[in-house]
């Protein structure tokens with residue numbers, strides 16, 4: 001066990017000091033691309049500025065024969081794409097490295113950090129099982145940062161995609177000051193848990209509850225009854241949100257594999273947003289707009305939140321007391337909920353002029 005005093009000391013001589021806080025940078029859509037795919041790579045420069053995070057994926061969905069090309073393609077993109085990555089950039093640069101037990105993970109890190117460590121914001125680590133995986137990456141990153149002379153620590157994001165990873169969720173989140181957040185890995189997680197869904201994220205029509213029958217007669221039992229589909233991922237997302245909030249880091253949904261079903265995609269993303277996630281993955285360009293819409297508070301919610309803040313301020317501004325607004329009671333707790341909404345809106349509007357305009361118009365109206 002490390003002493004609390006050592007936690008914020010660099011893990012290698014000359015490495016940057018670990019962060020004491022993880023910045024809340026906009027990351028509504030983490031857009032995945034395969035850097036070895038020329039068509040996808042060619043689209044990256046035009047996406048800078050219009051998506052919060054571009055992630056060069058090196059793991060699953062990249063063919064084994066293309067692993068080296070993907071790594072090299074990402075180096076080329078990280079070195080030559082204007083405005084991409086680094087602390088001031090509007091579009092962050094992330095990567096998903098290969099699994100730690102694969103033949104590629106070590107070369108991923110030892111290639112990327114010296115070559116593009118200055119623009120790489122976050123390393124996403126797949127199939128994280130426990131704190132030991134984060135400790136390994138933490139030390140290796142410190143050594144590589146020191147060698148490369150970097151002055152800013154690269155952050156780490158873990159994908160939860162095994163039952164052991166979910167069981168160890170709190171220790172994973174607290175394993176390093178570099179921990180930036182968690183994503184759900186519903187496909188690998190379903191396989192590891194022996195769940196019986198073959199989908200990549202999203203719901204399942206068989207996971208439902210059914211309205212009671214009108215009576216216990218055979219006719220009523222067999223009669224048509226309303227069914228309500230349940231969310232397969234509710235339990236895991238809820239655990240992620242609590243673990244991340246406890247450690248001051250950020251929870252994300254993950255992939256929604258039915259690219260054509262933009263409606264269900266939006267619903268699934270919204271469930272995650274309402275529960276506390278700050279963003280999600282986008283696998284196809286058309287999912288970026290969905291993620292940006294869902295993970296930006298609606299104009300109506302922001303307008304309402306501002307009214308509650310104003311009403312509570314008029315009461316004295318220290319949060320005590322209660323007011324009635326539109327027939328509903330508001331007090332310190334609902335004020336805090338509204339501040340979450342207003343602060344998020346302000347943070348997003350600072351980098352998204354379209355949103356800024358919408359929120360401003362709502363304030364004037």
Ligand SMILES: CC(=O)SCCNC(=O)CCNC(=O)[C@H](O)C(C)(C)COP(=O)(O)OP(=O)(O)OC[C@H]1O[C@@H](n2cnc3c(N)ncnc32)[C@H](O)[C@@H]1OP(=O)(O)O
Nearest residue numbers: 032033034039040043057060061187200255259283284285
């Ligand atoms: C479970 C997990 O691990 S999820 C994470 C791993 N998976 C991924 O990262 C998948 C990333 N996405 C993809 O591979 C692709 O989007 C696919 C395979 C799902 C669909 O690809 P396509 O069949 O080519 O889609 P489509 O024909 O609609 O593409 C339209 C255009 O957008 C491009 N495009 C598709 N996906 C992307 C992307 N993620 N980023 C940039 N461009 C893209 C295509 O190359 C194509 O370009 P073109 O117009 O120049 O020909």
Ligand SMILES: CC(=O)C(=O)O
Nearest residue numbers: 161185186187188254
């Ligand atoms: C996201 C991912 O890697 C999975 O669902 O397996």
Ligand SMILES: [Mg+2]
Nearest residue numbers: 060161185188
């Ligand atoms: Mg996976």
